[in-house]
Structure formats: structure tokens, C-alpha cells
Amino acid sequence: MKKIMIVEDDKKIRDELSVFLVRNGYQCSAPDKFESILEDIGSERPDLVLLDINLPSVDGFYICRELRKQSELPIIVVTSRDTELDELMAMNFGADDFITKPYNTQILLAHISSVLKRASRDAVSDRLDCGGFTINLSRGTIDYPGGECELTKNELKILTLLYENKGAVVSRDELMTQLWNSDMFVDDNTLTVNINRLRNKLEDAGLGQVIETRRGRGYIIG
Amino acid sequence: MKLLDFLKDKFIYLAAYICVSAITASALILLNPAGGPALSLMLLLLYAIGAAVPLIVEYTVKKEFFDDLLRVFESLDRKNLIAEVIAPPSFREGMVLYDIIKRSDKAMLEEINRYKQLQEEYREYIELWVHEVKTPIASSRLITQNNKSDVTESISEDLDRIEAYVEQVLYYSRSSTVEKDYIIKETNLQKVCYDALKKNSRQFIQNRISVSAEGLDLNVYSDEKWLQFIINQILTNSIKYADKPDPFVRISALEQDNSVVLSVTDNGTGIPPAELPRIFEKGFTGTNGRKNERSTGIGLYICKKLCLKLGLGISAESVPGEGTTISIVLPKNSMVDIR
Numbered sequence: 046m047k048k049i050m051i052v053e054d055d056k057k058i059r060d061e062l063s064v065f066l067v068r069n070g071y072q073c074s075a076p077d078k079f080e081s082i083l084e085d086i087g088s089e090r091p092d093l094v095l096l097d098i099n100l101p102s103v104d105g106f107y108i109c110r111e112l113r114k115q116s117e118l119p120i121i122v123v124t125s126r127d128t129e130l131d132e133l134m135a136m137n138f139g140a141d142d143f144i145t146k147p148y149n150t151q152i153l154l155a156h157i158s159s160v161l162k163r164a165s166r167d168a169v170s171d172r173l174d175c176g177g178f179t180i181n182l183s184r185g186t187i188d189y190p191g192g193e194c195e196l197t198k199n200e201l202k203i204l205t206l207l208y209e210n211k212g213a214v215v216s217r218d219e220l221m222t223q224l225w226n227s228d229m230f231v232d233d234n235t236l237t238v239n240i241n242r243l244r245n246k247l248e249d250a251g252l253g254q255v256i257e258t259r260r261g262r263g264y265i266i267g
Numbered sequence: 268m269k270l271l272d273f274l275k276d277k278f279i280y281l282a283a284y285i286c287v288s289a290i291t292a293s294a295l296i297l298l299n300p301a302g303g304p305a306l307s308l309m310l311l312l313l314y315a316i317g318a319a320v321p322l323i324v325e326y327t328v329k330k331e332f333f334d335d336l337l338r339v340f341e342s343l344d345r346k347n348l349i350a351e352v353i354a355p356p357s358f359r360e361g362m363v364l365y366d367i368i369k370r371s372d373k374a375m376l377e378e379i380n381r382y383k384q385l386q387e388e389y390r391e392y393i394e395l396w397v398h399e400v401k402t403p404i405a406s407s408r409l410i411t412q413n414n415k416s417d418v419t420e421s422i423s424e425d426l427d428r429i430e431a432y433v434e435q436v437l438y439y440s441r442s443s444t445v446e447k448d449y450i451i452k453e454t455n456l457q458k459v460c461y462d463a464l465k466k467n468s469r470q471f472i473q474n475r476i477s478v479s480a481e482g483l484d485l486n487v488y489s490d491e492k493w494l495q496f497i498i499n500q501i502l503t504n505s506i507k508y509a510d511k512p513d514p515f516v517r518i519s520a521l522e523q524d525n526s527v528v529l530s531v532t533d534n535g536t537g538i539p540p541a542e543l544p545r546i547f548e549k550g551f552t553g554t555n556g557r558k559n560e561r562s563t564g565i566g567l568y569i570c571k572k573l574c575l576k577l578g579l580g581i582s583a584e585s586v587p588g589e590g591t592t593i594s595i596v597l598p599k600n601s602m603v604d605i606r
Contacts, residue, residue: 055402055406058402058406061409061410061412064409065409068413125397125398125399125402128448128449128450128492129449129450129490129492130448130450146402147401147408149408149465150408150412152465218472218473221468221472222468225465225468225472226468228465230471230479230480232472232475232476232477232478233477234477235477
């Protein structure tokens with residue numbers, strides 16, 4: 046499990062962000078003192094630091110630069126200052142990414158996972174084992190005994206999302222929001238078409254009815 | 268300065284002079300009838316020369332100064348700097364005038380600076396306030412996210428609105444200052460548009476508005492954040508005024524020699540032709556706006572001002588009942604392509 050360190054002076058944000066990240070499969074630590082933050086980070090050894098630039102006792106940019114001097118530890122700067130200048134500053138001080146408050150939580154997650162992916166040297170698994178078949182994320186295909194089948198970007202995303210939430214109903218709005226967050230601006234009709242095509246492809250591959258509809262609620266993979 | 272005007276000013280002096288000369292001449296003739304007329308004629312001539320020479324000299328000096336003053340004043344861009352650019356005069360009234368202009372300019376500059384400083388302080392306060400208020404918005408966002416329900420979903424929508432209004436305040440204050448607080452750099456149009464779309468994803472999805480954004484992978488020269496705000500405002504309007512059963516918003520870009528034209532087209536209410544030229548005016552809400560009580564007439568006004576500062580063109584076309592297209596002309600610095 047990846048460990049994220051939240052360096053943030055607002056207690057409420059610290060707490061809620063921890064809850065949110067833990068729920069999304071990360072381990073979190075969020076110190077409330079910042080005088081010896083560099084030592085804390087050194088001893089905690091997180092995989093990623095979410096760093097607020099406006100801290101009470103120390104300058105966030107300073108922390109950023111010092112951390113960068115010591116290690117390649119991924120840093121995402123989170124700040125309510127939103128000018129190009131702030132972003133350039135953060136990048137110049139060695140941050141890997143920059144997000145402005147108040148952030149869309151889904152977008153925050155997307156940033157975190159892409160920074161982590163970029164940072165981890167060991168190849169991240171690009172295959173998702175789904176029992177009867179595997180999803181090959183890098184090639185955009187499903188591999189099943191006896192063949193493989195190509196999926197479009199949208200279909201791949203939908204299938205992955207449903208598998209990541211296996212056993213739970215995912216609503217159409219939720220699916221659309223996630224697709225939007227991946228730069229695929231689908232509407233209601235497109236989603237219906239995507240789902241139908243995906244179902245047909247799965248059926249043609251002899252995998253049967255993988256995706257079930259829960260009327261008025263969404264879709265589920267059991 | 269005309270000669271006649273100058274002489275009019277000298278009327279009393281001239282009148283007195285002529286009277287005195289006439290009296291002197293008459294007295295000479297009366298006292299000495301024999302040689303008097305010739306003597307008085309000579310004396311009058313001398314008097315006339317004596318009076319004309321200083322007058323001519325004075326006229327030349329003053330004419331030079333005042334003509335120069337007027338010419339410079341007319342050509343001056345900032346009139347209040349007149350005292351700084353003209354040569355000080357050599358005659359007494361001129362010196363007094365010069366001194367007064369100079370002092371009044373100084374007083375005015377001080378006054379302007381005082382207001383500039385007040386405005387700057389106010390702007391700094393607004394910036395600070397906006398950054399402060401973003402923290403509770405961010406934590407509220409996280410709380411709603413961590414406790415998903417119909418209630419928090421509804422609160423999330425309002426948080427979207429609060430955030431949009433807060434952004435507007437920030438950019439309003441940025442748009443009206445003289446300070447240059449933006450950075451023009453190579454910016455990918457697709458990224459900016461996608462970010463703006465994602466920011467409004469909830470609204471688009473819930474209002475079942477279909478979106479197409481194609482051919483945007485072009486680089487332009489602008490401030491990414493400001494541009495995103497502008498596009499965001501335009502999208503907000505498209506969402507607000509969507510009224511068809513199957514609403515759409517289409518973002519497209521057209522590449523030209525030195526520029527890229529970004530167009531946002533919707534099939535919403537549209538704007539009556541008579542109101543079209545006024546939509547970028549401050550506080551203009553129009554017929555659509557009056558139907559929609561959430562309209563403040565500020566959004567497009569800020570867009571226009573930001574565009575002016577960034578050197579972008581912004582224009583609108585619309586057919587009432589059919590939809591609106593807002594176009595932004597962005598520079599595509601061809602110098603950099605050579606690199």
C-alpha cells in the first residue's frame with residue numbers, strides 16, 4: 046500500500062483528506078507540527094507528499110526545495126494560490142505536480158495515481174485479472190482463453206471502473222463523471238451505446254452476461 | 268497668442284500712453300507756436316518707438332512661451348505632466364503660472380497615488396480573502412465527498428456555485444488593476460478547454476448536455492489560468508441558457524496564419540440581435556438575464572476585460588432560439604515555430 050504524507054495546516058482538511066485517501070486505498074500520515082517537518086518526512090518515508098505551500102511557521106517552497114535536494118520523493122503542491130506564477134514557482138522548486146484548492150477530489154486522486162505511477166520504477170501492473178479473462182490496460186484489450194478482443198478507450202475505462210468496484214452498483218452518473226475525469230466527455234446516449242457495444246463484445250468472446258443492469262441504479266459486475 | 272489679444276491686454280497702458288503723448292504734444296504746440304509742431308512731431312515719434320520696442324520684445328517672448336505651452340499640451344498624452352515637459356518661462360507672470368501648474372500637478376499625482384494605493388490594498392485584501400475562503404470550501408468538499416448522500420450531493424452543487432462566484436470576485440479584481448499579474452506562455456488549448464469542461468462536469472452530466480471538443484490540440488500564447496477562467500465563464504453561460512430537449516455544447520478551434528480562433532457554440536436560448544452588441548457591458552443582463560434571476564451581468568464583462576489585458580479578441584454571434592457562438596482570437600506566435 047502506498048503511503049501518502051499530508052502536509053497541511055488546516056485541521057479539518059487534514060482529517061477529511063486522510064479519511065478520503067484511506068478510503069481510496071492509500072495509507073496516510075498527517076502531522077500537525079511543521080517545525081521539524083523535513084525530519085518527519087525523512088523518518089516516515091512516504092511514497093508521496095501532498096504539500097500545502099502556505100504553512101504557518103515554514104515556507105512550503107523551502108520544504109519543497111529541501112526535499113528535492115535530499116531525494117526524488119514525489120511531491121504534489123496543493124495551494125489556494127492559483128496564478129501561473131505560483132505554479133511555475135512550485136515546479137521550479139522541484140514539485141512534480143500542482144493542484145489548486147478547492148480541488149475536485151476525483152481529479153486529486155487522478156493526479157496522485159499518475160504521479161505515483163511515474164515515480165515507481167518497477168513496472169506497474171497493467172493487467173487486471175477478472176477471473177474468466179484479463180484486461181490488458183496498456184494494449185486496450187481483453188484476453189480470454191481462445192483469443193483477445195480490442196476495446197475502445199471508453200469501453201476499456203467503463204470495464205475497468207466496474208471491475209474496480211466489483212460487487213457494487215456503479216451509477217450512470219458516476220460512470221460518466223469518471224469518464225469525464227479521463228478526458229472523455231460522454232453524454233447519456235454515448236454511454237448507453239458504449240455499454241451495449243461492450244456487452245456485445247464480451248458476449249461474442251463467449252464470456253456471457255458479465256455486466257448486469259440494475260434498473261434506475263446503474264450497473265454491476267458480480 | 269494673437270497680436271490683437273496681446274494689445275487688448277495692454278489697453279490701459281496704451282490708452283494712458285496715447286493720452287500722455289497727446290497732452291505733451293499739445294502743450295509743446297501751445298507753449299511754442301513757432302517751432303512747436305515740428306518738435307512735438309519728433310517727440311511723438313520717439314515716444315512711439317519707446318513704447319513699441321518693449322511691447323514687441325514682450326510680445327515675442329510671451330508668444331513663444333504660450334505657443335509652445337499650447338502645442339505641447341495638445342500633443343501630450345497625459346495632460347497633467349505638462350509642467351514636466353515645458354521649459355520654464357523667463358517672465359514674471361509665466362513663472363507664477365509655471366509654479367502653480369507644477370504644484371497642482373504634484374498635488375494631483377499625490378492624490379492619484381493615494382487612490383492607487385487604496386485600490387492596490389483592496390485588491391490585495393480581496394486576493395487574500397479569496398485564498399482564505401478557499402480552505403473552508405475545500406474542506407466542505409472533502410466532507411461531502413466522505414459522506415455521500417442526496418443531502419451532501421445537493422450541498423456539493425451549491426459548493427460549485429460558491430466556488431464559481433469566488434473565482435469571479437478574484438478575476439474581477441484582477442481584471443481592473445493596472446498591475447500585470449499574468450504570465451504569457453505557450454499553452455495547450457486542449458488542456459485548458461478540457462480542464463474547464465471537467466470543472467463543470469457535474470452540471471453537464473446532470474443537465475444531459477452533450478459535449479464535443481475536437482481539433483483543440485493547438486498551442487497558443489496566453490495565460491493558462493486566465494484563459495481557463497474565460498472559457499469557464501462561457502461554458503457556464505451555455506449551461507445556464509440551455510433550453511432544448513437535447514442540448515449540446517461544441518468547442519472547436521480554427522487555425523489561421525498568426526492566430527487560432529476558439530469557438531464555443533451551444534444550441535441554447537440565443538441572444539436578440541439588439542442586445543448582442545451590449546452583452547460584454549458591465550451589469551447588462553438582457554431579456555434572458557431578467558428571466559434568469561441568477562444573472563448578474565458580470566461574467567462576460569470580466570471576460571472582455573481579461574481579453575483586453577491579454578490581447579485577445581472576443582466576439583459573439585447568435586440566432587435567438589437557435590443558439591450562440593462565442594469566439595476568442597488567440598495569438599499563435601509564429602516566431603517560436605522557427606526555433
